[in-house]
Amino acid sequence: QLQLQESGPRLVKPSETLSLTCSVSGDSTTNSDYYWGWVRQPPGKGLEWIASSIYGGIAYYSPSLTGRGTVSLDTSNNQFSLQVVSLTAADTALYFCTRHHARPPYNFDSWGQGALVTVSS
Amino acid sequence: QSLLTQPPSVSGAPGQRVTLSCTGGSANIGTGYDVHWYQQLPGSPPKLLIYKNTIRPSGVPDRFSGSKSDTSASLAITGLQAEDEATYYCQSYDSSVTGWVFGGGTTLTVL
Numbered sequence A: 001q002l003q004l005q006e007s008g009p010r011l012v013k014p015s016e017t018l019s020l021t022c023s024v025s026g027d028s029t030t031n032s033d034y035y036w037g038w039v040r041q042p043p044g045k046g047l048e049w050i051a052s053s054i055y056g057g058i059a060y061y062s063p064s065l066t067g068r069g070t071v072s073l074d075t076s077n078n079q080f081s082l083q084v085v086s087l088t089a090a091d092t093a094l095y096f097c098t099r100h101h102a103r104p105p106y107n108f109d110s111w112g113q114g115a116l117v118t119v120s121s
Numbered sequence B: 001q002s003l004l005t006q007p008p009s010v011s012g013a014p015g016q017r018v019t020l021s022c023t024g025g026s027a028n029i030g031t032g033y034d035v036h037w038y039q040q041l042p043g044s045p046p047k048l049l050i051y052k053n054t055i056r057p058s059g060v061p062d063r064f065s066g067s068k069s070d071t072s073a074s075l076a077i078t079g080l081q082a083e084d085e086a087t088y089y090c091q092s093y094d095s096s097v098t099g100w101v102f103g104g105g106t107t108l109t110v111l
Helices: none
Strands: A003-007 A018-025 A034-041 A048-053 A069-074 A079-084 A093-101 A108-111 A115-119 B009-012 B018-023 B036-040 B047-050 B064-069 B072-077 B086-094 B099-102 B106-110
Touching: A003 A093, A018 A034, A018 A093, A018 A115, A034 A069, A034 A108, A048 A069, A048 A079, A048 B099, A079 A093, A108 B047, B009 B018, B018 B086, B018 B106, B047 B064, B072 B086
Parallel strands: B009 B106
Antiparallel strands: A003 A018, A018 A079, A034 A048, A034 A093, A069 A079, A093 A108, A093 A115, B018 B072, B036 B047, B036 B086, B064 B072, B086 B099, B086 B106
């Protein structure tokens, strides 16, 4: 059974960089049937897909990240990570790591429990 | 503003039937991309409820059903139960942003 677990600092200062890691068990990040991605949820608001990557392929990013994000796969440790630079309070959110299908139907089938990241000085 | 539009809230009495809508456009649902539905209970990650417009994953009660037509989709819940109180999100793929999109979510209240 697939399990995803987020880890990383939960309090980050404005203008600094968010770094989150997702540890994967039950599948391999080299599985190119799936994207490994991140979805965030600001407090009290809805879900927003922000970034995904796939083994042997390219990464995709939401326009809302405005070029500030990087998602990468660490296949040796079966993990993937998210970095977002130049943080503002608007980046405060619950960040979920996810797995989603690389071909139709393109749904998300697994989620981590989420990591609440607060951007504050 | 989301590329998929959902009403913010809907309510119904126990035992009733409710329908949640998801309206998209020509770059997502209207192009033929599938619609998926997720249920999120407070404090929990989303759970896949319906995928590929109409298919229920194993373990999802048949009280939940999905449909899709033109540029919109719907989630119907029959025999409403208190445990159905949650926020429901639709999701698809959008070619204009080359990425995956979620609706803003509909919060269901069981009266």
